[in-house]
Amino acid sequence: MILKIKECEPIGTNAYFLADPLSGKAILIDAPLGSYQWTQGLCEEYEVALEGVLLTHGHWDHILDAHLFSKKGIPLYGHQADQLLFENPAIMSSFSLPGIELEGFTVNHWLSKQAAFSIANFVFDLYEVPGHCPGSLLFFLKAESLAFVGDAIFAGGIGRCDLPGGSFEILKQSILKEIYTLPADTILYPGHGPKTSVRIERESNPYVRL
Numbered sequence: 001m002i003l004k005i006k007e008c009e010p011i012g013t014n015a016y017f018l019a020d021p022l023s024g025k026a027i028l029i030d031a032p033l034g035s036y037q038w039t040q041g042l043c044e045e046y047e048v049a050l051e052g053v054l055l056t057h058g059h060w061d062h063i064l065d066a067h068l069f070s071k072k073g074i075p076l077y078g079h080q081a082d083q084l085l086f087e088n089p090a091i092m093s094s095f096s097l098p099g100i101e102l103e104g105f106t107v108n109h110w111l112s113k114q115a116a117f118s119i120a121n122f123v124f125d126l127y128e129v130p131g132h133c134p135g136s137l138l139f140f141l142k143a144e145s146l147a148f149v150g151d152a153i154f155a156g157g158i159g160r161c162d163l164p165g166g167s168f169e170i171l172k173q174s175i176l177k178e179i180y181t182l183p184a185d186t187i188l189y190p191g192h193g194p195k196t197s198v199r200i201e202r203e204s205n206p207y208v209r210l
């Protein structure tokens with residue numbers, strides 16, 4: 001498996017490109033600014049076809065390029081609780097930056113908690129981890145012991161809970177029930193900042209303690 005990471009403008013949002021060269025298939029997790037062009041380059045480099053874009057949640061910085069994938073017919077996946085944010089991200093413009101254009105798009109497949117969701121030769125267990133955002137999803141790739149967690153948890157931090165639809169109590173429950181219960185060696189890839197692991201956060205995250 002190939003895993004490539006790009007930290008995107010304007011606020012350091014991570015995009016994750018996963019490819020399986022044997023099957024010639026790839027996916028993208030989150031679609032921040034610049035991720036469309038970056039993904040096109042990677043698909044050419046590794047000679048793979050993009051099968052879909054999985055969105056961890058509907059916040060503007062994670063979806064700025066989603067409309068570009070949508071226009072090319074690439075299927076988009078997300079949680080229905082964030083439908084309004086996907087279709088009309090301008091409702092969050094007061095939390096965005098001046099000069100940033102927020103263009104809506106249609107999500108083609110709604111995801112919810114589910115074991116063994118298959119896409120492009122990857123098999124994910126899906127978890128709902130609301131609290132930072134109502135439609136926050138976690139994509140656990142069991143075979144590789146890694147999980148894409150969006151803005152639910154960061155290395156030594158947690159997602160902010162003061163945005164519309166946010167709640168610290170709900171986020172805390174999501175982290176305790178769905179993240180700290182993953183195998184300890186699971187590597188966590190967050191929406192911002194460096195990777196971490198379940199073990200490290202369970203032992204030292206200052207915001208949510210066991």
Ligand SMILES: [Zn+2]
Binds near residue numbers: 057059151
């Ligand atoms: Zn967010």
Ligand SMILES: [Zn+2]
Binds near residue numbers: 013061151
């Ligand atoms: Zn974010």
